[in-house]
Amino acid sequence: MKPMHSKANGATAHGRPRHRDDVRDQAVVLTFVLTLHPKHLTIPQLARALYEDRRRFKRADSVERAVRDLVGVGLVLIDGGQVSPTTAALRFIEAIESGV
Numbered sequence: 001m002k003p004m005h006s007k008a009n010g011a012t013a014h015g016r017p018r019h020r021d022d023v024r025d026q027a028v029v030l031t032f033v034l035t036l037h038p039k040h041l042t043i044p045q046l047a048r049a050l051y052e053d054r055r056r057f058k059r060a061d062s063v064e065r066a067v068r069d070l071v072g073v074g075l076v077l078i079d080g081g082q083v084s085p086t087t088a089a090l091r092f093i094e095a096i097e098s099g100v
Helices: 021-037 044-048 060-071 087-097
Strands: 076-079 082-085
Touching: 021 044, 021 060, 021 076, 021 082, 021 087, 044 060, 060 076, 082 087
Parallel strands: none
Antiparallel strands: 076 082
16 A cells, blocks of 8 residues: 555655755745744735745746645644734744754
8 A cells, every 4th residue: 555645656845856845935925924023924925025026936826836835734724815924933943043
């Protein structure tokens, strides 16, 4: 029996060609959202702000994909159209910044 995260061709989710780019995009978006907190932006506003440096993103939908994936793992949420970090993401940053 194959693990549930395996694909029919034997590749895992982490073996996808774009996985590294997806994770990097998520890191950029999450870091930006955490830096802005308590200010919140919509996805289009985030995309405009982040696309100022076009070298950060390889695909046009990268910011939207990153937000979707971050919502899926519970690190950001969308409320009233605005993207904000979850309590868990804020607590993680607090823990990291505590120097532990």
